[in-house]
Amino acid sequence: xxxxxxxxxxxxxxxxxxxxxxxxxxxxxxxxxxxxxxxxxxxxxxxxxxxxxxxxxxxxxxxxxxxxxxxxxxxxxxxxxxxxxxxxxxxxxxxxxxxxxxxxxxxxxxxxxxxxxxxxxxxxxxxxxxxxxxxxxxxxxxxxxxxxxxxxxxxxxxxxxxxxxxxxxxxxxxxxxxxxxxxxxxxxxxxxxxxxxxxxxxxx
Numbered sequence: 001x002x003x004x005x006x007x008x009x010x011x012x013x014x015x016x017x018x019x020x021x022x023x024x025x026x027x028x029x030x031x032x033x034x035x036x037x038x039x040x041x042x043x044x045x046x047x048x049x050x051x052x053x054x055x056x057x058x059x060x061x062x063x064x065x066x067x068x069x070x071x072x073x074x075x076x077x078x079x080x081x082x083x084x085x086x087x088x089x090x091x092x093x094x095x096x097x098x099x100x101x102x103x104x105x106x107x108x109x110x111x112x113x114x115x116x117x118x119x120x121x122x123x124x125x126x127x128x129x130x131x132x133x134x135x136x137x138x139x140x141x142x143x144x145x146x147x148x149x150x151x152x153x154x155x156x157x158x159x160x161x162x163x164x165x166x167x168x169x170x171x172x173x174x175x176x177x178x179x180x181x182x183x184x185x186x187x188x189x190x191x192x193x194x195x196x197x198x199x200x201x202x203x204x
Contacts, residue, residue: 009047012037013061016044020055021062021105025112028055056123062105063127071134080142084135084161085195091165092181092197095172103173107166128162135161149193157192164188 019036020028030041033054037044048054070090074083095103102108110124136158142148151157168184182197189196 007037007039007043010061012039012044012047013058016048016054016058017062017105020058021102021108022100024108025055052120056120059105059109059123063130067106067127067130071130075134075138079147080138080145081148081194084138085189085197087134088165088168088185088189089197091168092172092178092185095169095176095181096178098172098176101173101176104169107169110166111170131165132158132162151192160188160192 015036015038016033019032022028023032028051030051033044033051034041044054045051048057070087074086077083078086091104106124106127109120110128113120113124115121136154139148139154139157143150143154152160164185168181171184172181186197
């Protein structure tokens with residue numbers, strides 16, 4: 001019979017995600033994981049599997065509590081056009097406030113993914129699809145309601161916004177200046193006739 005765990009799984013996954021996010025997958029040692037979580041190596045690996053399995057669990061946990069939470073909150077409280085702009089505004093604010101320039105754990109993982117690791121790539125692709133679907137839903141809803149003016153198709157706009165998001169997250173790791181990040185995002189928002197970054201407070 002399995003012994004009951006004497007730790008809070010969410011807290012441990014928070015700590016593991018923080019370790020991988022700070023040091024990267026290859027740069028995170030077992031000693032780092034032990035230090036960040038306060039657990040022994042056997043306790044960690046018995047509970048979650050090996051380092052790779054632990055990373056995948058931590059990445060999923062991170063995404064559930066950041067990406068998915070942000071999407072749900074913005075879609076439920078803002079018009080489609082403002083939800084898109086607010087998404088980018090929050091990303092910029094988060095990037096600027098990150099003193100360690102860690103960027104986005106998902107984008108970092110995508111850049112470091114091995115072409116041979118199918119399971120890893122599938123997880124990354126699935127989460128990228130979640131982002132693209134959010135942009136596409138907002139564009140379709142906005143076009144239907146008249147909140148967004150048609151410039152290109154919703155599908156094309158969603159792809160462009162996803163590429164913009166990935167680029168901004170990478171840029172923020174090397175130059176997280178507000179003016180630089182805002183300057184990178186503003187032209188695409190203007191091209192798609194979405195609200196500017198300074199005007200995202202409107203509710204439904």
